[in-house]
Amino acid sequence: xxAVLISIKPKWCDLIRRGCKTVEVRKTCPKLExxxxxxxxxxxxxxxxxxxxxxxxxxxGFDVFRPIGKGISIKxxxxxxxxxxxxxxxxxxxQGEPVYGWQxxxxxxxxxxxxxxxxxxxGFCGMNGTGVCGNxxxxxxxxxxxxxxxxxxxxxxxTLYEAPQSWCxxxxxxxxx
Numbered sequence: 001x002x003a004v005l006i007s008i009k010p011k012w013c014d015l016i017r018r019g020c021k022t023v024e025v026r027k028t029c030p031k032l033e034x035x036x037x038x039x040x041x042x043x044x045x046x047x048x049x050x051x052x053x054x055x056x057x058x059x060x061g062f063d064v065f066r067p068i069g070k071g072i073s074i075k076x077x078x079x080x081x082x083x084x085x086x087x088x089x090x091x092x093x094x095q096g097e098p099v100y101g102w103q104x105x106x107x108x109x110x111x112x113x114x115x116x117x118x119x120x121x122x123g124f125c126g127m128n129g130t131g132v133c134g135n136x137x138x139x140x141x142x143x144x145x146x147x148x149x150x151x152x153x154x155x156x157x158x159t160l161y162e163a164p165q166s167w168c169x170x171x172x173x174x175x176x177x
Contacts, residue, residue, distance in 0.1 A: 003037040003172040004030050004059070005119055006102075007163045010049035013042045015084050017055070017109060023063060023082040023101040025090060026166055035060045037172055038102070039119065041163050051163075052113035063101035067094045079103075116160040119170045 008016070008024065015021035030036065035058045044051045063079035065072045072090055074080065079101045080087065093099060136143070160170070 001037075001172040002032055002169050003039060004032070004167050005039045005041055005053070005116075005160070005164060005170045006167040007041045007043050007165065009043050009045050011045075012084070013040065013049070013054070016040065016057075016104065016107065019107065021082070021084045022104045023079050024104060025065065025083050025085060025093065025099050025101050027093075027097070027099055028166065029062050029100040029102065030059075030167070030169065032169075034062075035105075038104075038167075039114075039170065039173075041116065043163060050113060052115060053110070053119070054113045055107060055109040057104045057108070058106040059102050060105045061103045063103065065090050065094060065099045065101060067091055067096050067098070074101075114173075116163060119160045119173070121160065121168065121170055 006024065006026075012021060012024070016024075038057050038059050039053050040055045040057065041053050042050045063074055063076050065074050065079075067073075070091065071087060072080075072094070080090070083090070083101055085093075090099065160168075
């Protein structure tokens with residue numbers, strides 16, 4: 001199943017952890033049917049932040065903030081307060097275009113955070129405790145001609161090593177090494 005990995009600065013992660021921020025505003029939103037799972041990656045920003053995935057939430061819908069003159073139009077007005085942003089901050093961020101408030105519910109914080117390498121865009125499934133992918137259903141899987149040689153991946157590995165600028169699709173965790 002598809003999920004999303006979202007990069008968030010430490011300042012906003014702190015508010016999410018405390019349950020104060022329940023709407024995350026972005027310029028785009030995934031083309032997934034709601035509800036869907038979102039993994040939260042805390043960026044490293046000026047010596048702050050863990051650089052790890054510390055939790056997850058379920059996105060139950062989107063609030064669309066539409067700029068109108070010097071303000072915004074929104075159907076669910078509490079979303080403005082739930083975003084922990086000011087009206088001016090949203091207008092400035094939107095730059096005249098609609099932006100999306102991802103509704104955060106069922107927040108789950110991990111006791112042991114995950115590394116980016118624990119996530120895959122293509123369903124990484126470690127073989128026998130190795131870093132070799134055994135996902136034969138993946139379009140990038142390349143079996144070897146020799147049973148003594150491990151398969152390879154056409155994209156030179158399918159685990160994540162860099163955080164997305166905003167968010168990216170990932171496989172929902174479940175296939176473990």
